[in-house]
Amino acid sequence: MEQRLKIVRSHLAPLSGAAHSVVSQTTSAPPGEGGADVARPVSVNYRARSGVNSRDDYERLYRRSIQDPAGFWADFAREFHWERPWRRDHARWNFDRRRGRIETVFFDGGRTNVAYNCLDRHVAAGRGRQTCFLWEGNDIGQDRRMTFEDVREEVCRVANWLKSMGVCKGDAVAIYMPMVCELPIAMLACARIGAVHTVVFGGFSAESLAQRCADCRAKVVITASGGARGSKVVPLKQITDKAVQLAAKDGFQVERVLVLEHGAVPRRQCPWTDARDVWYQDVIPRQSASCPVEWVDSEHPLFLLYTSGSTGKPKGVVHSTGGYMVATAVTTRFVFDLQPGDVYWCTADCGWITGHTYLAYGPLLCGAQSVIFEGVPSHPTPARCWQIVEKYKVRQFYTAPTLIRALEAHDDKFVTGSDRSSLRVLGTVGEPINPRAWNWFFHVVGEGRCPIVDTWWQTETGAAMITPLPGAWPAVPGSATLPFFGVAPVLLDDKGKQLHGATEGILALKQAWPSTIRTVKGDHKRFEETYFATFPGYYFTGDGCRRDADGFYTITGRVDDVINVSGHRVGTAEVESALASHGACTEAAVVGFDHDIKGQGIYAYVSLHDGHEFSDAIRKDLIKTVREQIGAFAAPDVIHWAPGLPKTRSGKIMRRILRKIAAKKDDELGDVSTLADPSVVQGIIELRGK
Numbered sequence: 100m101e102q103r104l105k106i107v108r109s110h111l112a113p114l115s116g117a118a119h120s121v122v123s124q125t126t127s128a129p130p131g132e133g134g135a136d137v138a139r140p141v142s143v144n145y146r147a148r149s150g151v152n153s154r155d156d157y158e159r160l161y162r163r164s165i166q167d168p169a170g171f172w173a174d175f176a177r178e179f180h181w182e183r184p185w186r187r188d189h190a191r192w193n194f195d196r197r198r199g200r201i202e203t204v205f206f207d208g209g210r211t212n213v214a215y216n217c218l219d220r221h222v223a224a225g226r227g228r229q230t231c232f233l234w235e236g237n238d239i240g241q242d243r244r245m246t247f248e249d250v251r252e253e254v255c256r257v258a259n260w261l262k263s264m265g266v267c268k269g270d271a272v273a274i275y276m277p278m279v280c281e282l283p284i285a286m287l288a289c290a291r292i293g294a295v296h297t298v299v300f301g302g303f304s305a306e307s308l309a310q311r312c313a314d315c316r317a318k319v320v321i322t323a324s325g326g327a328r329g330s331k332v333v334p335l336k337q338i339t340d341k342a343v344q345l346a347a348k349d350g351f352q353v354e355r356v357l358v359l360e361h362g363a364v365p366r367r368q369c370p371w372t373d374a375r376d377v378w379y380q381d382v383i384p385r386q387s388a389s390c391p392v393e394w395v396d397s398e399h400p401l402f403l404l405y406t407s408g409s410t411g412k413p414k415g416v417v418h419s420t421g422g423y424m425v426a427t428a429v430t431t432r433f434v435f436d437l438q439p440g441d442v443y444w445c446t447a448d449c450g451w452i453t454g455h456t457y458l459a460y461g462p463l464l465c466g467a468q469s470v471i472f473e474g475v476p477s478h479p480t481p482a483r484c485w486q487i488v489e490k491y492k493v494r495q496f497y498t499a500p501t502l503i504r505a506l507e508a509h510d511d512k513f514v515t516g517s518d519r520s521s522l523r524v525l526g527t528v529g530e531p532i533n534p535r536a537w538n539w540f541f542h543v544v545g546e547g548r549c550p551i552v553d554t555w556w557q558t559e560t561g562a563a564m565i566t567p568l569p570g571a572w573p574a575v576p577g578s579a580t581l582p583f584f585g586v587a588p589v590l591l592d593d594k595g596k597q598l599h600g601a602t603e604g605i606l607a608l609k610q611a612w613p614s615t616i617r618t619v620k621g622d623h624k625r626f627e628e629t630y631f632a633t634f635p636g637y638y639f640t641g642d643g644c645r646r647d648a649d650g651f652y653t654i655t656g657r658v659d660d661v662i663n664v665s666g667h668r669v670g671t672a673e674v675e676s677a678l679a680s681h682g683a684c685t686e687a688a689v690v691g692f693d694h695d696i697k698g699q700g701i702y703a704y705v706s707l708h709d710g711h712e713f714s715d716a717i718r719k720d721l722i723k724t725v726r727e728q729i730g731a732f733a734a735p736d737v738i739h740w741a742p743g744l745p746k747t748r749s750g751k752i753m754r755r756i757l758r759k760i761a762a763k764k765d766d767e768l769g770d771v772s773t774l775a776d777p778s779v780v781q782g783i784i785e786l787r788g789k
């Protein structure tokens with residue numbers, strides 16, 4: 100019940116007027132002639148090698164996937180190596196707490212290993228000498244190619260070292276690295292021995308890393324001396340040291356830190372603890388290049404990934420082995436029309452779910468060549484992305500709307516100066532894409548000939564859930580279109596009643612798919628309450644959604660207190676608690692606001708203790724506190740001083756009002772008479788821009 104009340108109803112409306120109003124129109128104004136912001140259906144002549152080339156092709160497979168999920172997924176799972184086969188009736192789930200414990204099981208009885216299927220399987224099939232990683236460094240001219248055989252050997256070395264450190268099946272290993280080949284290699288090394296990796300994005304702070312290590316009891320951390328992102332250097336080893344100290348203060352001891360010497364930070368600049376730290380380059384080359392595979396049950400956890408929700412500390416989302424592997428491979432193949440040998444580039448960092456599924460595991464499982472880019476797309480110039488596309492002849496390019504908007508802001512000559520004729524499929528993920536950015540991506544980057552797949556999914560769903568299939572039906576800019584095979588979306592009203600036909604509501608899922616989140620690390624009760632208590636019998640996504648007459652789904656944004664900043668989920672509660680930990684702050688309330696590049700920005704209302712004056716110095720210090728406690732990406736864009744916060748008589752902050760003030764819509768505040776003290780609203784408005 101409590102969960103239900105938290106749903107922010109006003110968010111059911113599109114996040115921002117024009118940008119998200121997806122209306123099918125038949126006008127055909129080209130971009131730049133007043134039509135750029137218009138979402139009209141677009142057809143592209145594209146023949147998919149996956150074999151799904153029409154809505155009929157899709158409907159046939161979709162129907163089977165819903166009627167016989169066990170049989171449908173088993174047909175794909177047979178392409179992989181299973182040390183022991185699954186039972187015939189291998190899939191079951193319960194999404195209803197009234198019927199007992201929430202669970203999802205796929206390939207019950209089967210035993211396999213994801214690293215084996217990513218690497219050894221290809222080597223055994225004679226593809227060992229084929230390139231699988233194309234690494235492009237931060238600076239132009241730095242690159243490296245690795246074959247399936249090279250990666251398999253390096254994975255074995257790291258796996259052997261982990262074993263020699265006492266890491267066993269089921270143990271957690273934290274990975275805090277820049278985007279180098281050794282990052283997916285470390286993930287695969289864990290998978291090979293049945294250890295559970297938890298990758299922490301290199302932009303997270305020492306506090307965040309410490310919290311994650313302690314939560315999953317990671318005895319080993321794999322990191323690098325430093326990482327380069329554009330002109331910035333991130334001192335990863337230094338941050339790791341601080342994290343290890345913080346965790347120790349909280350009673351958790353990291354035992355070993357493996358450090359790759361990399362990039363702008365040389366050995367001598369790294370803080371060092373002899374008994375605990377080892378250089379990757381000193382120990383890994385000495386390990387044997389073969390390591391037996393640990394066969395694990397299909398439901399054995401493959402990895403944990405922490406993600407922010409509307410309340411409390413980040414949750415460790417647990418993914419399984421067999422179900423995750425099959426869903427990852429099948430979605431990669433169909434959504435990107437990926438075939439063995441294709442050069443594919445996903446710009447996500449491995450620290451996010453997109454990097455796990457569509458940079459590391461998906462392309463490897465499909466036998467493709469995956470570009471790993473260490474730097475930022477605007478370094479040294481905004482042409483970098485397209486130079487990389489030209490250099491490697493990238494066929495599929497998958498990125499986030501925030502990056503498209505950032506690049507769109509520059510002259511088109513940065514794009515057109517590179518040859519993009521290799522591109523076949525373009526993709527986006529992470530947040531709603533506004534039609535203007537979609538049209539630019541389609542016409543300028545893709546020269547009007549590449550289908551765009553706007554993929555909706557979540558850390559918890561593990562793989563793409565609602566997505567176009569390239570060329571199978573006309574795209575509508577901003578719409579994720581149709582559910583992937585095995586996915587059963589429903590739209591609910593805020594009481595949980597199912598809505599039918601063309602309508603708008605809260606997006607929920609009524610049946611399990613292979614890569615469903617299995618639990619939250621160490622807290623199954625929180626898992627059930629977060630995802631299955633709001634609407635009994637359904638997985639609650641936290642997203643609002645519209646369905647049109649064609650059955651196309653368009654995500655409208657979060658309906659809970661999660662802000663989507665550049666495609667990264669930021670929990671308002673986390674930012675508020677970081678701000679409130681500052682000595683001068685009495686209370687803080689955080690809301691999202693429309694941001695041209697980031698999609699949403701972070702807007703923080705802060706009241707100060709008596710004796711503290713609003714000043715730029717405190718403002719800077721508050722922002723620094725958030726950077727230190729969470730990471731730079733969660734730093735508020737705006738700090739708005741508030742003499743008090745608008746609260747109901749029962750003490751609840753009325754964020755609806757704060758959202759309107761942040762959007763400068765003071766005339767749309769609505770009824771403020773239920774506030775304990777309605778005069779605070781005027782007080783806040785008067786301090787705008789101060």
Ligand code: 6R9
Binds near residue numbers: 532
């Ligand atoms: C994969 C990923 C999940 C949240 C999700 C939604 C938003 C993701 C989207 C999208 C509109 C899309 N989101 N893809 N919104 N259109 N194509 O991003 O996972 O970091 O867990 O974020 O992102 O709000 O609920 P994650």
